[in-house]
Amino acid sequence: MKKLTILNILFLSLYPFLVQPQLVNNYGIKLGITSTDLSYENFPFTIESQRKLGFIGGVFVEWFNNPIFSMITEIEYSQKGAGYEITGTGADSPEPIGTKTYYDKLDYLSFPIYAKIKIPASVAVTYLFIGPRIDFLLGYSSEFNGNIFSKFKSTTLGGIVGLGIHPLLEIPLNPFLELRYNIDFTNSYDENGMTINNNAFNILLGVTFN
Numbered sequence: 281m282k283k284l285t286i287l288n289i290l291f292l293s294l295y296p297f298l299v300q301p302q303l304v305n306n307y308g309i310k311l312g313i314t315s316t317d318l319s320y321e322n323f324p325f326t327i328e329s330q331r332k333l334g335f336i337g338g339v340f341v342e343w344f345n346n347p348i349f350s351m352i353t354e355i356e357y358s359q360k361g362a363g364y365e366i367t368g369t370g371a372d373s374p375e376p377i378g379t380k381t382y383y384d385k386l387d388y389l390s391f392p393i394y395a396k397i398k399i400p401a402s403v404a405v406t407y408l409f410i411g412p413r414i415d416f417l418l419g420y421s422s423e424f425n426g427n428i429f430s431k432f433k434s435t436t437l438g439g440i441v442g443l444g445i446h447p448l449l450e451i452p453l454n455p456f457l458e459l460r461y462n463i464d465f466t467n468s469y470d471e472n473g474m475t476i477n478n479n480a481f482n483i484l485l486g487v488t489f490n
Contacts, residue, residue: 303343303344304341304342304343305342305343305344305345305346305350306342306454306488306489307339307340307341307342307488307489308339308340308486308487308488308489309337309338309339309340309486309487310337310338310339310340310356310456310458310484310485310486310487311335311336311337311484311485311486312335312336312337312458312482312483312484312485313333313334313335313336313482313483314333314334314335314336314358314359314360314480314481314482314483315331315332315333315334315480315481315482316331316332316333316334316359316360316361316362316478316479316480316481317329317330317331317332317362317478317479317480318360318361318362318384318476318477318478319476319477319478319479320474320475320476321474321475321476321477322473322474322475323474327364328364328365329362329363329364330362330363330364330365330381331362331363332360332361332362332363332383332384332385334358334359334360334361334385335357335358335359336356336357336358336359336482336484337356337357338354338355338356338357338390339354339355339356340352340353340354340355340486341353341354342396342488347398347400348397348398348400349395349396349397349398350395350396350398351393351394351395351396352392352393352394352395352396352409352411353391353392353393354390354391354392354393355389355390355391356389356390356391356392357387357388357389357390357418358387358388358389358390358415358480359385359386359387359388360385360386360387360388360478360480361383361384361385361386362383362384363381363382363383363384364381364382364384365379365380365381365382382422382423383422383423384420384421384422384423385420385421385422386417386419386420386432386468386478387417387418387419387420388415388416388417388418389415389416389418390413390414390415390416391413391414391415392411392412392413392440393411393412393413394409394410394411394412394413394440395409395410395411396408396409397409402448403447403448404445404446404447404448405445405446405448406443406444406445406446407443407444407445407446408442408443409440409441409442409443409444410439410440410441410442411439411440412437412438412439412440412465413437413438413439413440413462414435414436414437414438415435415436415437415438415464415478416434416435417432417433417434417435417436417468420432431469431471432468432469432476433466433467433468433469433470436464436465436466436467436468436478437464437465437466438462438463438464438465438466438478439462439463439465440460440461440462441460441461442458442459442460442461442482443458443459444456444457444458444459445457446488452489453487453488453489454487454488455485455486455487456485456486456487456488457483457484457485457486458482458483458484458486459481459482459483459484460481460482460484461479461480461481461482462478462479462480462481462482463477463478463479464477464478464479
């Protein structure tokens with residue numbers, strides 16, 4: 281319910297701009313998968329993390345009808361986190377008896393704002409994009425130990441960079457493909473000198489409503 285309320289407010293705030301064609305080039309939705317990891321620094325023990333697959337999706341508005349340059353504002357939900365192996369030992373012996381992979385899961389509501397540089401061609405537009413984003417932590421869970429998550433920050437700042445391709449099709453729903461990399465500029469966890477950062481690779485498919 282909280283997520284729905286936030287999205288409703290944001291859609292209502294964007295609506296007046298969507299009806300002004302001189303400002304808005306197009307708008308649409310995008311969905312995809314994300315491969316995420318957590319970088320642990322200055323912990324008293326070594327954590328060998330593994331990448332975790334998750335879901336990412338959201339809505340966007342592209343501003344300014346210019347053949348070379350435009351701006352994108354997005355609202356997106358993103359799953360992040362990482363996995364790590366824990367080696368188990370016997371009750372009466374320190375010898376390892378096996379390993380099990382546990383996953384830490386973080387849910388974020390993100391607001392990227394980025395510049396889009398377009399390279400037009402006859403059949404498709406290839407583009408590059410870069411810009412900042414702000415992430416709000418919605419929830420968290422751990423399959424091993426959830427105590428650390430109570431100290432994760434509710435807000436982090438980061439950046440986004442990537443490339444995409446947009447075929448020039450004369451249809452109402454125009455598809456596109458994007459590859460992106462997200463990195464944190466601020467720590468998502470910072471306690472007694474121990475820090476954790478998120479990073480993620482995204483593959484997204486979307487459509488624009490022309």
